[in-house]
Amino acid sequence: MAENWIGYTVAINCGSILGTFKGVIAKVEASDQSITLRNADRNGVPCTSREITIRAADIKDLEILQRASSQVDERAHPHRSSNGPARSAFHAAAPHSLSVNGRENVQTVQTLSPMRHENMHSIKPGPSGRCLFPDGVRSPSKKDRHFKQRDAAAFGSPIDNTVLEEDFDFEKNLALFNKQAEYEMINQQSSRPDLVKQAETPQKYRHDENVLEVTPAKYRQIKVPGNTSLEYVTDSGLVVPSISISLRNQLLGLSERLGVSVERQAELIGRAATEMALQLLGGGHRLNPRNAHQLPSVVVFCGSQRSAVLGANFARQLSGHGIHVQIVIPESGISSELFRELALFKLTKNPVLTSMQGISNADLIVMAIDDPLMDDFPNKPQPDWFPAAMEWIKNSRAPIMGLDPPPQGTGVELKLSLVGSLPLAHSPSNGKIYLVNLALPVSIYQELGITYKSPFGPKFVIPVHPKA
Incomplete structure (x- = not known):
């Protein structure tokens, strides 16, 4: 039951x-x-x-x-x-x-x-x-x-x-896998040509490289009439030929007649020289409110011609950064352009000297004495204070910067020199050459038989190196 x-x-x-x-x-x-x-x-x-x-x-x-x-x-x-x-x-x-x-x-x-x-x-x-x-x-x-x-x-x-309690049957499970069919499939694939491995590996580009194919770059984009005694090369490889003094006189003279006056050129070169001087003086590490008790001092030696106009304009722009600037000029023979620049500079309350008396130590020396535009610049008269100035410069440890110096040099070793438009065949005593963009129209170059294409790219000032 x-x-x-x-x-x-x-x-x-x-x-x-x-x-x-x-x-x-x-x-x-x-x-x-x-x-x-x-x-x-x-x-x-x-x-x-x-x-x-x-x-x-x-x-x-x-x-x-x-x-x-x-x-x-x-x-x-x-x-x-x-x-x-x-x-x-x-x-x-x-x-x-x-x-x-x-x-x-x-x-x-x-x-x-x-x-x-x-x-x-x-x-x-x-x-x-x-x-x-x-x-x-x-x-x-x-x-x-x-x-x-x-x-x-x-x-x-x-x-x-x-x-x-049930034991897993490994042999039965292994029999479900058709190994022979898999081997045949692998052999068939290996007999075919491997197109992926035989193909060329695609080139990898950085973020700043162009992925499109372009024509080979032309590095000789500037050509001048006649033979050049020296050629310069930019950091990007472009060739910049030097020009003679006579061709330079024609280029700048034509620019002034067409409206690019000396004052406009002086503003561009003065601005570029100011930026270079600020870097030589220490930049932001030296020029900040905590160092107001030790502001740098700059001495500018000016002649009486075009280079002096560049020096006076540079001194005025540099004083706008709170730097103590002194100008040493000749007592007479000042051009009208230089007179106007000096009048503006005097408004900055910085001293204008006509002798070496009262000059103080400097952190930077700027040479704007000799003018390469004058055909007789090797024999032109120098200011009375010139010998004493050369002696004082040689005893100073401050770096020296030149503004449009003559090609054979100024008598002292320069750290760097700034020139506008196209360079002359400068000697090694003028230091490293920096080219300033004066923004001259291309028609001015064509008028003088110069084939010109701007080598500046994204910059206003570029260094040029003598081509070996």
């Missing part, structure tokens, strides 16, 4: 303490008054043991959920029943009072101790409907219930022992 109930799916209510068990009847013992369930769960939580045994004394109610003849595949769904949820949110609050039977790994339901049974019965609903737990028993928070539900969802299902 007891064997007729084997295979039934039942729900056994063991009271509020032990909870409700669901499972399939595996054994009914009439002598022991007990029922053994397999694939059981307690309050919706699958049990860890394959079978559990429940005594008849603990059973409050028993409900048949499914008959044995209509059982579903228990191997696919070992812990789910036809009705009732697979999980229960209150399983964490239920006490774990199941012990394992050592003989058949059968879990037997044990009754609680009197003290624990009393504590569980002391839980009473409060005025708000919530359960009040006694001291020592903490009510599970919402966070605790969330974590318990998450853990049960991930680890609640037991491992199917039938899967563990």
Whole structure:
């Protein structure tokens, strides 16, 4: 008679303490008054043991959920029943009072101790409907219930022992892989020509390089009539030929007649010379409010011709940066252009000297004495203070900068020289040559038979080096 109930799916209510068990009847013992369930769960939580045994004394109610003849595949769904949820949110609050039977790994339901049974019965609903737990028993928070539900969802299902008992057949799995077909495919691919490896590797470009193919660059873009004694090269490789003094006189004279006056040329060269001087004087490290007690000093030696106009204009622009500038000029023979520049310079409250008396030490010396535009500049008269000035310059340790110096030199070693338009064939004593863009129209060059294309690029001042 007891064997007729084997295979039934039942729900056994063991009271509020032990909870409700669901499972399939595996054994009914009439002598022991007990029922053994397999694939059981307690309050919706699958049990860890394959079978559990429940005594008849603990059973409050028993409900048949499914008959044995209509059982579903228990191997696919070992812990789910036809009705009732697979999980229960209150399983964490239920006490774990199941012990394992050592003989058949059968879990037997044990009754609680009197003290624990009393504590569980002391839980009473409060005025708000919530359960009040006694001291020592903490009510599970919402966070605790969330974590318990998450853990049960991930680890609640037991491992199917039938899967563990089956050995993996490696030979059968290896036979599913057709190695011969794969080898044939590899051999077919290797026999074809590898177009990717044989193709030329594409050239990689930097961010400042042109990816489009262009015609070869022409580095000789300036051509002058006649032979040149010296050629210069810019940093970008462009060739700048030197011109003779007579051709230079014609170029600047034609520019003045067409509107590019000496004052305009002086402004451009003076601005370029000011930028170079500021770098020689230390730049921002020297010229800042914290060094107001030791501002640099500059001495400008001017003649009486065009170079002196450049020097006076440079001195005025440099004084606009708060630098103490002194000008030494001749007592007589001053041109009208120089007179106007000196009148503007005197408004800066800086001294204009006609002798070497009262001159102070300088951090930079500027030579604007000799004028290469004069055909007889080697034999022209010099100012009275010129010998004393040359002696003073040689004893000074300050760097010397020249403004449009004569090609053969000024008698002292210059650190650098600034020239406008096209350079003359300067001697090494004039130092490093810097070319200033005077922005002369190209028609002026063409009028004199000069093929000209600007070598300046993005700059107003460029260094030129003698071509080897």
